[in-house]
Amino acid sequence: MAATPTMLVRSVRVRSEPALTAPHSRLPxxxxxxxxxxxxxxxxxxxxxxxxxxxxxxxxxxxxxxxxxxxxxxxxxxxxxxxxxxxxxxxxxxxxxxxxxxxxxxxxxxxxxxxxxxxxxxxxxxxxxxxxxxxxxxxxxxxxAGWGAWMAGVTFTALAAHQVRQQRYLVAQLRAAQAGLAQRSRAEERNRIARELHDVIAHSLTVSLLHVTSARLAVEHDPSDAARALTEAERLGRESLDELRAAVGMLRQDGDPRDDARGDARDQAAAPMPGADALPALADRFRTAGADVELSVDGDLRRLPATAGLAVYRIAQEALTNAAKHAPGTLVQVRLIVGPASVRLTVESAGRPVRGAGSGLDNPDPGMGLGLVSMRERAELLGGGCTAGPGGRGWIVSATLPLDVRRRGAAAS
Structure with a gap:
């Protein structure tokens, strides 16, 4: 079976480098x-x-x-x-x-x-x-007295050789540390790509399937409604494709000559990623697909940094997608509260994941989709937290992110 974007998250593991010991090697x-x-x-x-x-x-x-x-x-x-x-x-x-x-x-x-x-x-x-x-x-x-000179000479060369050996050992340590940082950076980048691909593809497929299902049910009794649902599915597919291209385009380096040959790759990369201000449009998208979504926002969304806004959007997107898959037709309440020092997102629905429902985010069942893991990682990367589990009318996803950049950096470290 071909690997899906979510499988990338499971496949990446950052391995710690073994501690170096001073080598007993031969002379070059x-x-x-x-x-x-x-x-x-x-x-x-x-x-x-x-x-x-x-x-x-x-x-x-x-x-x-x-x-x-x-x-x-x-x-x-x-x-x-x-x-x-x-x-x-x-x-x-x-x-x-x-x-x-x-x-x-x-x-x-x-x-x-x-x-x-x-x-x-x-x-x-x-x-x-x-x-x-x-x-x-x-x-x-x-x-x-010449013997004293030989004593001094042997002592000096021994000390000099020890310094050279230590420098060689430190250089080896530095190279190993650089290799470890490069490996960790590659793993983190792969995880970031996997999260973006998972969120974009899973959301677009779920909502598109809702539209297609609606069109299939209405094609005989209300052709105009079926056509509207198919048009919306087509629009969503094009929009998701543009968003996917933008996410992939962010990975390209500035000045890559291949970008010039491929036209608008840089323009797509420069396209802004969605933020918290796009939550109303996200809720409307689910409503047009037949989902019952209520959205309430308390606070000034302009206070959210771009990274926090993107995380809030992606977490809400994933939570709504899961609700549409596991509890179709039930009311989903999305509440966003922007406080003095943090922003809190709560998504409550009557559904819950099919497997691993009691495990929450701390111990996800291997059979579960990795959307819950993706939500937790997004929150933790910004110094916040995300939990999911039974509560209220069924299932609650709750995420809290700090607004202060310095506090986020201290928490993440």
Missing amino acids: SSAGWVALGAIAVLVLAGLGLRLPTHAALSIAAAVVAIAAAALMVRSDGVLVFGYAVLATAGVGVLGNETSSNIGWFSLCVVAACCVYVGGPWIGLAYWAGTITLFGIEWTFLERD
Whole structure:
């Protein structure tokens, strides 16, 4: 079965994004090659300063350091720490008892890799081990202030890598938040479209069917009355089609070149949506279709903002449509009261939804039409509320909307 506009409301659900945790990921490929190249160059430079003394041991230490570094830049998590320790051991053999050996500089690069990939705790463990190594060299093997410079260098690069990692994490959080907002915006827009389509189509079909039924019953006994009913149904169909085009046209962006090719799309989009001042015409439309509708308005409708006026109109439209479907021929009373801070709409009839009658709006039965859900959503989006349930002579729909923009924003948030 093809999806109807009301099905869109049920199909849209906004899913919350899972909380991000700091990633233990590998280095990006380009960064890994740069880090490995830097370590290799520094280790080879240190090897050149070490030769020809202990040539075999020094070459072996350089090979171990470079090989461990190559594995480190391609690893993640705890493995990074293990390969970093192995690379540090090789560099320690090359620069043993010599603070001026440039090979020690490679440990700054190794420390940055540990922090960036492994995270703060692995980075802290490596930093503590490296500082301990430098402290032993300074205290027991060569009393040279140069060891203090290496301590400062490793500390600085570790902190810098931590900042880069944090920035990367914050950027990932920001992108996830943006994606969530975009998804939520799309869902809200789809729900808004579904509400407009449901209200326009359900109302026009219901009233048109009333006219067609009236024409069918009168075609044999009063052809003129049947013709009048069919003419009214045709007029209503054209009017509803224009309203539907206006609702869809609101979705088009200004400046879309396709609008120029399609003629009056922008003019239709700019057409004003109905407001509370259109309630008398709405009541007359149902009366001409054979419904018994009484409308009373208390207060100045000009005080209603456009958004509140549209919500009042759509809620009344949906309530009258439901009454026409479920309680045809009974009296429907529509009362609108514009107070100092809010507007209250009440629609009372002798009918009620076929299923889920006792559930109201808080727990709508899955089998019910989504008109009641649409009314509730319209009211809640403006910071108000809408209820529907048994009462009075049968069924009462009651909606209250605040008039103050700031109060609406505070309530909605």
